[in-house]
Amino acid sequence: MAVPLIYFLDDDENIIKLVKYGLRNEQFNVKYFSRPTTLIEAIKAEYPDVVISDVMMPDMDGIELIEKMRGLSRSMPVILVTARAAVDTAVRAMKAGAFEYLTKPINFDELKLAVGRAVEVGRLRSEVDEIKSGFKSRYSFDNLIGESEPINAMRDLIKRLSTVSEAVILLRGESGVGKNLVARVIHYTSPISDKRYLEINCASLPSNLLEAELFGYEKGAFTDAKNSKKGLLEVASGGTVLLDEITSMDLALQAKFLSFIENRRIRRVGGLEEIPVDLRVISATNSDLEADVASGKFRSDLFYRINVVSIVVPPLRERGRDVILIGRKFIDDFNTKFKKHVKGFTNSAERKLLSHSWSGNVRELRNVVERAMIFAENEYIDGDEISLSNIAQVPTMDDGLHLAKGLSLDQVEGEYLKKVLEWNNFNLEETARQLGVTRKTLWEKRKKYGLLN
Ligand SMILES: Nc1ncnc2c1ncn2[C@@H]1O[C@H](COP(=O)(O)OP(=O)(O)OP(=O)(O)O)[C@@H](O)[C@H]1O
Ligand SMILES: [Mg+2]
Incomplete structure (x- = not known):
């Protein structure tokens, strides 16, 4: 899925600075606006996934903004943020069609979760409109x-x-x-x-x-x-x-x-x-x-x-030579994506692919081919260019998880999650079990760290 595009609007430059800092490591593409009118102009030209807006602004308040946006018949979710924890504003905002309502000071975890949910709902809404062609x-x-x-x-x-x-x-x-x-x-x-x-x-x-x-x-x-x-x-x-x-x-x-x-x-x-x-x-x-x-x-x-x-x-392991056929299709896909001209696998590569157990199935195969394609320099991918993870071994911190100084807790969590997913060949059931979280939490975390698929 494409990186979500988020519009953030606040007339206070200091808040913008703060949010820029707070969201600096997120998998979002955020554009910042200090005036509602510029944001509205921008929306006419492109389609952000989510709009986050202040409520109290001099030339237009957040609620009017939502109404204006509805006039443009754009159904993207709007998250409102305000300094006043006033219940009546919240009620007014939700009535106007705000997706969610948060209070300042901004809690970034809360904001990120709200954005994640809004992206998902917005995507569903636009899927409804999109469809058909192609x-x-x-x-x-x-x-x-x-x-x-x-x-x-x-x-x-x-x-x-x-x-x-x-x-x-x-x-x-x-x-x-x-x-x-x-x-x-x-x-x-x-x-x-x-x-x-x-x-x-x-x-x-x-x-x-x-x-x-x-x-x-x-x-x-x-x-x-x-x-x-x-x-x-x-x-x-x-x-x-x-x-x-x-x-x-x-x-x-x-x-x-x-x-x-x-x-x-x-x-x-x-x-x-x-x-x-x-x-x-x-x-x-x-x-x-x-x-x-x-x-x-x-x-x-x-x-x-x-x-x-x-x-x-x-499961892929029961499909015999399909592994090769699907693998070749992924080579084609990544040739286009990485502008390469790889023609296929060598015999040794095929043997390696055929003898692997593929607990992460086609998704794992796709990841394996992608990794090989990134480094591929020859016409054919050879056996030693294919790296398969072996889930039989119990993961330890030495299995390639290297933590640099100065990482935030969030970054560590993201890195670790990525590793555990890899160790388990993206088997979600197993990953959730090892991390001691529910499937839902795992989904939210994958979303948060850009690890969906
Ligand atoms: N037979 C196939 N030929 C080509 N590509 C395939 C085939 N089967 C699966 N894929 C690709 O493999 C990836 C994983 O497939 P998909 O997301 O449908 O799996 P899933 O069974 O829904 O997994 P999950 O249970 O985790 O949701 C996708 O990129 C999909 O397009
Ligand atoms: Mg699925």
Whole structure:
């Protein structure tokens, strides 16, 4: 994903200096403005992911700013920051459509989390608008590379399913096997391919926000709901929705979701009306659903409902020579990206790729090829140019984690997270377990340190 573009507006130069310092190591591209009018002009020319604004400014206050922006019909989330912890301003701001409301002095951790959430929501909103063009060709069957028996079988199954648009599909498989890719191929090869395709990662938002994003809300449903808003399920009606990491839904939301699948109707938060929604629903997970059901984390009735048609995307280690075929495709991709002219792998490189166990699956393969491509100087990548990590060994601080003096705690956390992900070949389940955090926290941290994919 591209580095998020953030606009920061405050009439106080000192605050701008402070924020520049506070956000200096973040994976955001921040542009600073001291006048609302210049910011508005800039928005007409480009599309920031998030706007952060002061509330009290001499020529226009933050709330007017939001209203002006709405006039430009731009739906980017706005985070308001103000010196006054006044409840009425907060209420007014949320009513005007602010995404979040923070008080000064600015707490950078809080700000970064708010920005992370806003980027995610903004991205979902714009995905709703974007769609279509180019996607069809990007997600044809040709993009699902592989000629091995399990992949051919999976392709046949997808072909048969794509004509049955009311089927509820569950995608299962280890992390990095290609579940998101399969979901897109299912949609873009189906008869409803010109309708909307939306992905929502259930681990990316706190439960109440996820509910509001999925189901929408009515005016007055909560203090900040000034206008009613359609949820993604409603917006994607007629098309396909992918609910990724479905096990991250909490039990209450699972119940609401089950009722949607069964009745094909939704009720917005705070609403009474039942709105019919016609959708192809795909859910995806890499966790052990049966175990989640047994431990009470996942509702068994929902499990049976979504498990009617399940597609297990096979791990890369079971796909034989597909490793080479997919690897060559990644060489092509990185040739374009790095402006190189690598032609393929040598025999020794192929042998090495074929004998590896790929616990991080296709994602790991992609990382391995990328690393090799960065250093590649010859026409063919040779075996000793391919470095594979070996997860059998227990990571110690000597496994390449070198800390320089003067790092901030945040930087250390980011570095360490990156290492643990690498040690585990980007297996998220295992990484979360080793770090002692939930999948949701892991997701937030990866986001914070730019380690999503
Ligand atoms: N058969 C394939 N051919 C080409 N590229 C693939 C294939 N399968 C996966 N990829 C690529 O591998 C990467 C990981 O795939 P994807 O994100 O779909 O995995 P996932 O199963 O959803 O993982 P997670 O459970 O961690 O979300 C993506 O860049 C995807 O495009
Ligand atoms: Mg995925």
